[in-house]
Amino acid sequence: MDKKDMGYTKLERLNKCIDDLREILNEVCLMADDIKKHEEKLFISRCLDELIVEYMKEIQKKEVTRGK
Numbered sequence: 001m002d003k004k005d006m007g008y009t010k011l012e013r014l015n016k017c018i019d020d021l022r023e024i025l026n027e028v029c030l031m032a033d034d035i036k037k038h039e040e041k042l043f044i045s046r047c048l049d050e051l052i053v054e055y056m057k058e059i060q061k062k063e064v065t066r067g068k
Contacts, residue, residue, distance in 0.1 A: 011062075014055040021048045 025044045031037050 011055065011058050014051055014058065018048065018051050018055060021051065 021044060025041065025048060028037060028040050028044060
């Protein structure tokens with residue numbers, strides 16, 4: 001497996017994690033709106049934000065690599 005394939009695999013893995021967390025967040029949002037659920041929503045949302053940032057950095061890295 002070359003370096004290009006490894007980057008693609010990482011993007012695919014990040015994309016899957018993002019989709020999975022979105023689904024979990026949607027399910028939690030549909031549940032009763034108590035304080036504990038609010039804390040869970042915030043935690044999941046923060047995790048999702050971190051994954052999206054990592055995903056965007058990988059895309060930028062790939063674009064810079066293509067430009068070389």
